[in-house]
Amino acid sequence: MSVTDDAIEAIKQMIVDGELRPGDRLPPEPDLAERLGLSRNSLREAVRALSLIHVLDVRRGDGTYVTSLEPALLMDAMGFVVDFHRDDTVLELLEARRIIEPATTEMAALKMPTADIEGLSALLDSLGERPTVDQLVENDLEFHRRIAAGSGNAMLASLVETLSGRTQRARTWRGLTQEGAVERTLAEHRAIVQALAARQADIARATATVHVAGVEQWLRQALIEPRGAEPR
Structure with missing residues (x-):
C-alpha cells in the first residue's frame, strides 16, 4: 500500500472511530501530518482523493471539512464509475436492478x-393517453425513484437511483423499437402501484421483478439480433 493510501486509511479511520464527525473541520495540515506520521504531500494527496468521492470538502481559504456523508452524496462516486460502462455491461446493470429493486419495492x-x-x-395519470417515449422514460425514472425513497432506506434509494439512471438509454431504445413497450410499461407500473396500495409486499416484489426482468430479457435478445443504435 502506498504512503498516500496509508494517509487515506488514517483519515477514514478517524471518521469511522467518531473522532471526526460529519461537518467537522480537519486539524491544520501541519498538525495532522505530524500526528499521523505522514508527509504533508502525502496528506494533501489523500485529502484530494477523499474530496473527489465527497468524503471531504476542501474550502479554499477556510479549511477542509468532513461532508455530511449522506448516502446520496457518497453514491455520486459510484455513478461516476458506472458512467464508464460499456454497452455490453448494460446487462449487468439491469441484473443488479433486478436483484435490488424488487427488495426495495417490497x-x-x-x-x-x-x-x-x-x-x-397521479404521476402515471400525468402522462395522458399517448405519451412519447421520452416522456415515458422520464416518468419511469421518477416512478422508481419515489418507490425507492418509500423503502425508508436512504442507501438503497441512492443505489436504485444510480443504477436506474444509467439504464435510461436502454429503456428509450426499447420504447422506440419494441411494439407495445409503452403500454406494457404503464400496465406494469399500475400493477406495482396496486400491490403497494394493498400493502401486498410479496406481490409488490413479484411485479417489480417481472417489470425489470422484462427490460433485461428484451435487451439480451436485442443484443443477439441488433436493431438500430445500441444503448449506452
Missing part, C-alpha cells in the same frame, strides 16, 4: 406513506 409496500402511493398513481 420494503416500500410496508413503509411507504399512503399519500405517497397515491402520488404514484
